[in-house]
Amino acid sequence: MKLAVIALRNLARNRRRTLLSLLIIAAGTIGILLTTGFIRFSFVGLREAIIHGGIGHLEVVPQTGIAESGSSAERSGLPAMAGWQELRSEIEAMPHVLAAGAVVQLTGMLSKGERSAAVLALADEPDRGRRMRFEVKLRGGMALPDTPPAEGEDAVLLGAALARSLDAAPGDVLTLLAITTDGTLNALDVRVAGLMTTGMQELDSRIVRMHLASAQRLLGTSDITSLIVGLDDTSQTSIVAAALATRLRGREPSLTVVDWKMRAPFYGQVESLYRGIFWFLGSVIVVLVCLSTSNTLMMSVMERVREIGTLLAIGTSRAQVAAIVLFEALWLGLLGALAGDLLGFTLVAGINAVGIQMPPPPGATGGIELRLASAPGDFAATVALMLAILGVAAAVPVVMSVRLRIADALRHV
Amino acid sequence: MSAPPEPRRPLEPESAPPIFQASGLRKAYRLGAITIEALRGVDLVVAQGEFVVVAGPSGCGKTTLFNLLGALDGPDAGSVRFEGSDLGRLTPGERTLFLRRKVGFVFQSFNLIPVLTAYENVEYPLWIDGLRGAERRRRTEEALASVGLAARMRQRPDQLSGGERQRVALARGLVHQPRVILADEPTANLDSGTGAEIVGLLARINSERGTTFVIATHDPAIVERSPRTVRLLDGRVVADERAGPSGPRGTR
Numbered sequence: 001m002k003l004a005v006i007a008l009r010n011l012a013r014n015r016r017r018t019l020l021s022l023l024i025i026a027a028g029t030i031g032i033l034l035t036t037g038f039i040r041f042s043f044v045g046l047r048e049a050i051i052h053g054g055i056g057h058l059e060v061v062p063q064t065g066i067a068e069s070g071s072s073a074e075r076s077g078l079p080a081m082a083g084w085q086e087l088r089s090e091i092e093a094m095p096h097v098l099a100a101g102a103v104v105q106l107t108g109m110l111s112k113g114e115r116s117a118a119v120l121a122l123a124d125e126p127d128r129g130r131r132m133r134f135e136v137k138l139r140g141g142m143a144l145p146d147t148p149p150a151e152g153e154d155a156v157l158l159g160a161a162l163a164r165s166l167d168a169a170p171g172d173v174l175t176l177l178a179i180t181t182d183g184t185l186n187a188l189d190v191r192v193a194g195l196m197t198t199g200m201q202e203l204d205s206r207i208v209r210m211h212l213a214s215a216q217r218l219l220g221t222s223d224i225t226s227l228i229v230g231l232d233d234t235s236q237t238s239i240v241a242a243a244l245a246t247r248l249r250g251r252e253p254s255l256t257v258v259d260w261k262m263r264a265p266f267y268g269q270v271e272s273l274y275r276g277i278f279w280f281l282g283s284v285i286v287v288l289v290c291l292s293t294s295n296t297l298m299m300s301v302m303e304r305v306r307e308i309g310t311l312l313a314i315g316t317s318r319a320q321v322a323a324i325v326l327f328e329a330l331w332l333g334l335l336g337a338l339a340g341d342l343l344g345f346t347l348v349a350g351i352n353a354v355g356i357q358m359p360p361p362p363g364a365t366g367g368i369e370l371r372l373a374s375a376p377g378d379f380a381a382t383v384a385l386m387l388a389i390l391g392v393a394a395a396v397p398v399v400m401s402v403r404l405r406i407a408d409a410l411r412h413v
Numbered sequence: 414m415s416a417p418p419e420p421r422r423p424l425e426p427e428s429a430p431p432i433f434q435a436s437g438l439r440k441a442y443r444l445g446a447i448t449i450e451a452l453r454g455v456d457l458v459v460a461q462g463e464f465v466v467v468a469g470p471s472g473c474g475k476t477t478l479f480n481l482l483g484a485l486d487g488p489d490a491g492s493v494r495f496e497g498s499d500l501g502r503l504t505p506g507e508r509t510l511f512l513r514r515k516v517g518f519v520f521q522s523f524n525l526i527p528v529l530t531a532y533e534n535v536e537y538p539l540w541i542d543g544l545r546g547a548e549r550r551r552r553t554e555e556a557l558a559s560v561g562l563a564a565r566m567r568q569r570p571d572q573l574s575g576g577e578r579q580r581v582a583l584a585r586g587l588v589h590q591p592r593v594i595l596a597d598e599p600t601a602n603l604d605s606g607t608g609a610e611i612v613g614l615l616a617r618i619n620s621e622r623g624t625t626f627v628i629a630t631h632d633p634a635i636v637e638r639s640p641r642t643v644r645l646l647d648g649r650v651v652a653d654e655r656a657g658p659s660g661p662r663g664t665r
Contacts, residue, residue, distance in 0.1 A: 002540055009528035310524040313485055314538050314585065315513025318505070407486035410520070411476075 003320060007327030010300065021296045022336040025390070028289040029340025029382045030347060035281050037348055037372030039274050044373055047234065050264045052135050053198060054122065056101070056228035057237045058244065059263060060087070063254040078181050079104050079216075079223040081255070088227055094243060096236045101128035102224040104215040108178035110158075110208060112166045119162065121176070121208040123215030124228070132230025136209070141170030141194025148213035155193040155211070159204035163195050170194050176208070180220040188218040286389055294393035297329055301397045308401050309409025318402040325398045326391070333390030337383040345379065348372045429460035430496075432593055432625050433482055437491035440477050440648075451477040453648035454491070461592070462623040464616065468636045469645035475629035476597055478645065482627060483516055483595045484508050496592070513542050517586030521598035523578040525570040525585070531577075532557065532566035535584045542589060556588040557581075560614060576607035583614060593625040594618075600632045609634055 011018045051057055062080050084102060091100040104123040109116055127146040129136070136143055139160045149155060156176070158168055168174060172192045180186045190210065197204050216222055231240055241257050248255045261267060301308070308321055356370040438455040441448050451474045459465050467475050480486040481493055484500045493500045495515065503511060517538075518524075525534050536553040544552070557566050560580035570578055579599060586594050596615065600608030612635050619626050628635060636642050644652040 002537075006526070006528060013528065306522075306524065307526060310520070310526070313483070313512060313518050313524075314541075315509055315589075316541055317509045320541065405486070407480040410480075410485065410524075 003323045004327045004331075007324050008331050010304075010324070010328055011331055014300070014303075017296055017299070018332070021293050021332050022339060024292050025289055025332060025336025025386055026340035026343060028285045028389075029337045029386055030344040031285050032282060032382050032385065033340070033344035033374055033378055034347065034351075034372060035278055036378050037374035038370070039278050040375070041371045041373035042274060043271060045368070045371075046267060046270055047260075049199060050267055051230075051234065051260050052133050054124070054129070054134050054136075054228075055260050055263050056132060056134075057231040057234060057260050058229040058241055059103075059226045059258045060091070060100075060229065060244065060248065060255050061226040061258060063256050078106070078179075078219060079221055079225045080253075081226060082223045084224055084227060087255075090247065091227065091229055091244065094240065096231045096233060096240050098133065098230040098232050099128045099131035100227045100229045101125045101132060102212050103226050103228050104212055104219070105225045106178050106215060106219060108176050108218075110162070110166065111175045111177070112168050112172060115166050117162060117165055118206070119176075119208045120203075120206045121156075121178075121210055121215060123210045123212045125212050132228070134230070137197045137199065139195040139197050141192065144193055144209065144211055149211055151217065152189070154188055154190045154214040154217070156190045156214075157194050157196045157209040158192055159207035160195050160197050161201060161205035162207065163192070165205060168192050176218060178218050180218070181223070182220065186218055186220065188214065190214065286385075289386070290389050290393045293329065293332060293390055294396055296332075297325065297394055297397040298400065300328065301325060301401050305404060305409050305412040308404055309406050309412065312404070312406045313410065322398045322402050325401050326394050329390040329394035329397075330387055333386040333388075334383065337386035340386075341379045341382060344374075344382075348374045429462060431458045431494075432461045432463075432496060433457065433459040433627070434494040434497075435478075435482065435491065438478070438481055438488045438493065439490040440474075440481065440486070440488050450648050452481070452488070455645070455648070455650055457643060457650065459593075459625060459627060462619070462625055464619045464626045464640055465628070466636050466639035466642045467627065467629045467645060468631055468642050470631060473645040474648040475631075475645055477648075479595055479597045479627070479629045483518060484511055513538065514589060515592050517589065517591040517594045519579070519582050519586050519594060519596035519599045521601045523570070523575075523582045523602070525578055525581055527570050530567050530569050531562060531573065531581045531584075534570070534581055535566075535588050538585060538589045552588055556584040559587065559618070560584045574607075575603050576610060579603060579607075579611050580614070583611070583618075587618065587624070591624070593627065596626065596628040596630075598630055598632075599628060600630065600635060605634065608632060612638060 064080070088100045088102065091097055101124050106121045106123070108119055108121060110119045125146075126144045136157065138157075141157075144155055144157060156174070158166070163169065166174070170192050174190055174192060176188045176190050178186060178188075196207075196209065198207055212224070216224075229240070229244070231237060237259055241259050244257045248257065311321055311324075312318070352371050358368050358370045435455060435457040438452050438457075439450070440452040441450045443449075455474070455478060457478075467478060469475055477486070481488050484493070484495075484503065487501055495511070500508075500511070526537065529537065532553060535556050536549060539549045539552060554563065554566070557563050560583050562577060562580050562584065565573060565577060568577075570581070573581065579602075583594075583599075586596075594615075599615070600611055603611060615626055615628070616638065618624055628639070630636065640656045642652070642654045643650055644654070
């Protein structure tokens with residue numbers, strides 16, 4: 001313990017230099033805290049936006065109806081899941097399940113007068129969507145009604161970009177063409193109830209949302225493409241998925257469970273990109289802190305060569321001398337990181353309170369409010385990280401100090 | 414006011430066991446392209462309890478001899494035996510224990526640890542040797558009292574005068590009760606009055622405790638009082654003078 005006290009007092013000898021080192025460490029800590037908070041916020045925000053944009057946490061789908069990647073965009077074929085009402089009741093009775101909504105996906109052609117566009121239609125049950133906390137971002141008009149529409153009263157929501165390309169507006173009547181389950185072409189007149197956005201421009205130019213009953217009428221089937229399952233807590237996804245997979249085992253025709261990550265490969269790409277950015281920024285911070293503090297520690301050792309020689313001459317072991325230098329580094333790391341944590345916490349709270357508006361991310365249609373999702377563990381982790389960095393930074397100064405020849409060190413001026 | 418005690422009279426080598434036996438010591442340093450021979454074959458025997466001054470002008474090799482006797486450096490040739498053990502054969506761990514227990518150092522520039530108080534500086538050798546609790550405190554306070562600094566023990570070195578610092582350094586050298594104190598120019602940074610006080614202190618400790626003293630100096634005041642003076646010149650022993658009980662020095 002005495003060596004730690006000596007080390008702490010040594011830091012107080014050159015206060016300006018120590019303060020500068022502490023500021024560097026604190027700045028590094030703050031940088032890592034803010035970056036981590038922003039990236040976590042981005043991950044969580046994107047994840048929840050994807051899930052509550054209509055993908056849900058889990059999807060139960062016939063084994064044959066799923067493309068290898070699991071991506072929704074690559075889902076193919078006509079609805080093939082029959083007898084799903086009983087299964088839905090079972091699923092909705094499971095813990096953490098908010099609801100399970102039937103979905104039909106289809107591709108077709110939407111026309112208004114002379115204008116036509118290939119569309120991807122997503123038909124679901126709006127009441128269950130609400131129970132699963134799905135969010136439909138309206139950009140005009142009204143949401144779809146909860147109750148199944150009567151024949152001749154079918155309505156749709158159009159992606160905003162699709163509506164522009166068709167020159168369609170709420171109240172207009174369009175014609176939706178699709179291939180039915182028996183291979184014939186069918187048409188359905190649909191009224192535009194409202195305009196919506198998915199948040200992604202690419203999808204907004206193709207997406208049509210409608211009630212499940214309308215899609216089944218168009219395709220001439222009571223089957224569905226899949227059941228979308230919404231949970232009360234995203235962290236429970238894998239647990240519920242495993243339980244669900246167990247229930248589905250042995251069912252004919254066989255069904256499989258796909259989680260939201262498999263259905264949204266875009267999220268994985270964004271996550272990889274952000275992680276890459278984080279590691280790059282983090283590495284820069286680590287290297288800068290390490291080099292600058294190592295330099296400080298080396299200067300500190302060089303200024304105390306004769307003192308270290310004296311310590312060795314009066315019986316201090318080289319390990320004890322090394323411990324003094326290492327303790328100095330660890331004190332710097334600890335105090336700097338704690339100061340950084342304190343300032344970082346204040347900054348995180350301040351930024352979250354102010355609510356800074358950020359421009360739309362690439363491919364998105366709207367801006368986002370900057371929030372930093374810092375976790376309590378981040379603060380402890382930065383302290384541990386800074387201690388590790390300072391431990392590495394102390395390596396050269398420690399070696400320098402223990403390699404001193406006593407007689408030379410005592411002669412040092 | 415009583416006169417300061419005289420150091421112990423030298424004992425004949427055959428009557429007191431040697432504490433140091435240096436033979437054929439050679440040491441050279443390179444300064445760029447130049448090689449400086451600091452010691453050119455020095456032989457020296459110091460008996461236990463002796464008070465020996467190694468005197469000579471600057472650059473004669475005093476500090477080099479001091480470093481070799483204290484195992485702070487190794488010779489290029491020759492050997493130093495401490496109580497019969499060759500210091501050149503010590504492992505690093507044994508050397509640390511030798512420095513920690515057998516020898517105490519007093520340096521010209523005091524070499525106190527500036528972040529420690531006088532008390533902590535003196536306590537330090539006991540702490541690194543693992544002595545704990547009341548015994549450590551007792552010995553620390555005793556050492557400080559023996560050099561007359563009991564009242565200044567909470568001061569840091571920069572709050573002490575030069576003489577007080579050297580007293581702290583002496584207390585630090587003594588606190589672990591070493592067999593020998595090696596002092597390198599202990600009065601060089603002190604005024605003559607303070608230097609005389611320090612010399613008196615060294616002599617008293619030698620006289621009272623029988624601690625061996627080897628002092629490298631060119632201070633005539635120390636040389637004058639020393640019962641034995643080894644004179645170095647250009648890395649060689651040129652005289653080994655012993656004072657009789659009261660008479661003039663004789664050269665051996």
